[in-house]
Amino acid sequence: MRPQWNSWLVKGGYTLTVFGLLVTIWGAMTFFEIKTGETVLLWITAVFAILLAIYTAFLFAQAKGRDFWQSPTLPLHMLVHSVMAGTAIFVIASLVFGYEDWMVMLRNTMIIALVVNLFTLVTELTITHPTTSAKMVVKMITKGRYKNLFWGVTVLVGNIIPLALLLLGAGELVAVLSGVCVLAGILITEKIWVEAPQRVPLA
Template sequence: MAHFMLPGPSVFTHDTGHDFYRIFTRPQWRSWLVRGAFIITGYALVLALLFLAGLLGLSGLADALVIPGAILSVLAVIYTAWLFGQSKGRDLWQNPLLPLHLFSQGLFAGAAAFLIVERFLPLPAEARTLVGWAFAVGLLVHLLFALSELVMPPMTIDAKRAAHQMIFGRYGTFYWTGLIAGAVLPLVLFAVLGQGAVFAALLGLAGLLAYEHAYVQAAQSVPLT
């Protein structure tokens, strides 16, 4: 569910509800907005079928949906990188490593959701350990990608201006809050408290929201010429 929620809003913020159906009736297959809509719809269908299989005890159906669900979950997380890549006027988004960065975000965000839900619906010990490692590794990789923006020189003047706005300018508070309170602190808490660090999971999700706000808004803050 966390994987589904992360990329979903990008589809609806690029079109109005009145025109959204045209994505399915008159698709432009070169657009990652269209491809993303079909990916998310397919993933939602798989989730619905998995829920139904769980209710009815259809283990065969659930097993058959594992691989398609895994593939669609990854695509649902990372397709936004290619959607951003089609925005040629936004140089900050023209990063070939963005799919990997988004994957790390989806990994730790999904694990964070499990860490929170696990307080009410306990997981088996092996699953809890796997979720804990996914949270820690995903969050660490996200932090490294974010910190690389400090040391890797932007490729264009517009990308440099956008990066400055994100890190030191108008959106710097969101950027540093996302990194310190939303990544460094959760990693420290998780190292101390282990899989029981629900507060670390909440901080990680809040920090991701702050970081993404800085990243998305800063790229659009540079005037198009």
């Protein structure tokens, strides 16, 4: 049996495997304090981390019957969410492990990611979709079945509130609260983006 290399399910599986192997090697090198080749390894791992973050967008795009998933902004959507989630996790973890030296960088990264994410949301939902199916999904998200989750959690809790807290507030607890809001917003956004297109009948 040979893998079907035209499938992003296969490509994603191999990407996940290679990424896991690279992280394991890096962990072993860190444990044994081996510095030789560490920088090269981290750059290669970063490339696979990006591929791992966005491959789902290409997997969704192969579902040709779901027009909303054909959006060219979907890879950016996935990449920005991975940055937001990673930053939020590090901010929350700072309560336990202490990353005070990183906090300024983490706050700035989250602010930039939130701004880009809002831009991506606006782009995904306001660009002229070429098919009736995609337009139905947009309407379902913004005005229909998912409107309360979208406007209340995705937009307000997941983006506006954490952005306001980070811009106007100060202190570690404010950053942690922002991180929790961001993770909640990502969870609901992905729920909507996965479910809504599948509620449109194919025939």
